[in-house]
Amino acid sequence: MRRVGFWLGFTALWLAVLYQGGRTTALAQATAALSIAVLVVHAILALGRVRAAAFLAICLTVTFAIENLGVATAIMALFTMLPVALLALMKLAGTGPAPGAERERLDGLPSA
Incomplete structure (x- = not known):
């Protein structure tokens, strides 16, 4: 138990x-x-x-080394921006609405 x-x-x-x-x-x-x-x-x-x-x-x-590498090179920023960019492309292509919270960020984009 x-x-x-x-x-x-x-x-x-x-x-x-x-x-x-x-x-x-x-x-x-x-x-x-x-x-x-x-x-x-x-x-x-x-x-x-x-x-x-x-x-x-x-x-x-x-952890300290990876964080400093990310801050110095902005490599990690690419991984956070990539999903938003893909969702924006999907919306522009007319393949469907962006799910969840991303929808609020992408409402200002022109639709296809």
Whole structure:
């Protein structure tokens, strides 16, 4: 029964992360903080303190390097602009309306 409770809790946290992804509200920040705490505890239980610390150091180093590379070269900006550009092309081609939130951004574009 305890195992089911852990899985239900993990599933609820995972769904909250998916729902709050990309938002900057206080709830999203709290969800991120809770996720980090859960992952740190899980890493310590699964790997031990020394290996969990090494894993954390590797993750922080790689994350910092990738973020700085993205800021310096704007490579990551291409990945965020690409879906919007594709949706704009689809709207201009008349292949259908843009889904969800993208529709609001693309309403000013001329239709085919």
